Amino acid sequence: MSEPKKQPPILNPKNKVVFNKIILIYAIFYLALKAYAIIFMDQWLLENFIISIPILIMGLLAFYFQKQQIQNWAFILLSIGTAILLRLNETEWILHIHDLIN
Secondary structure, eight states, X not given: OOOOOOOOGGGOHHHHHHHHHHHHXXXXXXXXXXXXXXXXXXXXXXXXXXXXXXXHHHHHHHHHHHHHTOOOHHHHHHHHHHHHHHHHHHHHHHHHHHHHHO
């Protein structure tokens, strides 16, 4: 008899719940840091708000998925990719947005 194929531990359905919670916590933390930078460090308001929109949407979706108990690998992978891409290019993009606005 053939044995059922074992899934790698990372693909365990419980891990989707954990990753979704991590995305939600990351979004809250990121937005809190942006608010701190705008309020106490006199960073540009509009530029930082624009650059935070993807993380805000990601956090709202993570919250919705958590409440509805929906776990989706596509959302998790896209969120991780978005967060990495944003963090790597954040400074350049903020300066570029500032140049476009002014």
